[in-house]
Amino acid sequence: MTTPARQPAGQQPVIRNISDTALWAAVFRGWESQRPDALFRDPYAELLAGERGARIARELKFGTRHTWSWIARTYLVDQMIHAQIAAGAGMVVNLAAGLDTRPYRMDLPASLRWIEIDLPAILDYKEERLAAERPVCSLQRLRLDLSARAARRTMFAELGRKANRALILSEGLMIYFNREQAAALAEDLAGPSSFETWILDLVSPALLAVMKKRMGAHLEAAGAPLEFGPEEGPEFFVPHGWKPARVQSLLHVAARVKRLPLWMWPFALFPDRFPTHGKRPWGGACLLVRNESVFDPNPALEPSRNGNTL
Ligand SMILES: C[S@@+](CC[C@H](N)C(=O)[O-])C[C@H]1O[C@@H](n2cnc3c(N)ncnc32)[C@H](O)[C@@H]1O
Numbered sequence: 001m002t003t004p005a006r007q008p009a010g011q012q013p014v015i016r017n018i019s020d021t022a023l024w025a026a027v028f029r030g031w032e033s034q035r036p037d038a039l040f041r042d043p044y045a046e047l048l049a050g051e052r053g054a055r056i057a058r059e060l061k062f063g064t065r066h067t068w069s070w071i072a073r074t075y076l077v078d079q080m081i082h083a084q085i086a087a088g089a090g091m092v093v094n095l096a097a098g099l100d101t102r103p104y105r106m107d108l109p110a111s112l113r114w115i116e117i118d119l120p121a122i123l124d125y126k127e128e129r130l131a132a133e134r135p136v137c138s139l140q141r142l143r144l145d146l147s148a149r150a151a152r153r154t155m156f157a158e159l160g161r162k163a164n165r166a167l168i169l170s171e172g173l174m175i176y177f178n179r180e181q182a183a184a185l186a187e188d189l190a191g192p193s194s195f196e197t198w199i200l201d202l203v204s205p206a207l208l209a210v211m212k213k214r215m216g217a218h219l220e221a222a223g224a225p226l227e228f229g230p231e232e233g234p235e236f237f238v239p240h241g242w243k244p245a246r247v248q249s250l251l252h253v254a255a256r257v258k259r260l261p262l263w264m265w266p267f268a269l270f271p272d273r274f275p276t277h278g279k280r281p282w283g284g285a286c287l288l289v290r291n292e293s294v295f296d297p298n299p300a301l302e303p304s305r306n307g308n309t310l
Contacts, residue, residue, distance in 0.1 A: 211226050248272065
């Protein structure tokens, strides 16, 4: 049960549409970037999040209370991307890229092709604000509603033909899909043979339930209900073409990189495994590989900026 989002008369809703969640995510990257011991630096995040992003973070207090999970996710995904590029990925296809600025802020090979896909309005907004900046690799933005199945298949097929080995990234997207939509997206991504690996974030049913209870009403009001937290965990994707190669909980990462608040430390005593039995809240990042893959999905991760290796 979610409590309805309360809105003072005459005020815009806190979250107007699904793309506002990109402003929200950027806020946390901005906060981390201001720390002297930042795990990553995103010099554009604060500008991109803007006052709207700051308002969302103020009002959706549950999200802000768990800033550690946003930071751990960015940090871990950065590491996974570096590892896959070191292992030979020549293209990154970032589904629902939002206000992610990795092609500007990460140390990437100039020869890398980075593709950002998202809805038109958020990419227009981003492009306008980053107009004076230069990405470190080749960057292309494609405006597409990823729920349009025929159009996305055509786009994936075209990208697949241009890539030798592509890494798919979908950070902060799957939670807005229902089971059928998640399965269909996985199957479409398994179409092009050059789409070799896929990084995504995932929550357990128990964490999904908590998130719905604490923040769901704002997202539902914006037409972006929280939906996906499969009981099977990353194994959900196996019948749809993808098997888990690496799965890490954000809580354990946050503990290791010293971003977990003290009151949450006891939870880090649980094993770093998706809770297939029981009702434990769990959120993590997964590296999936194609079911038929024999490619080593798990090369040693590079030490990060602050020397930690996950
Ligand atoms: C939580 S944000 C994540 C943005 C970014 N990946 C990050 O981690 O900062 C979710 C993003 O999904 C995009 N999105 C949601 N549904 C989409 C759809 N059907 N087609 C394209 N983009 C979509 C939104 O526009 C938004 O940018």
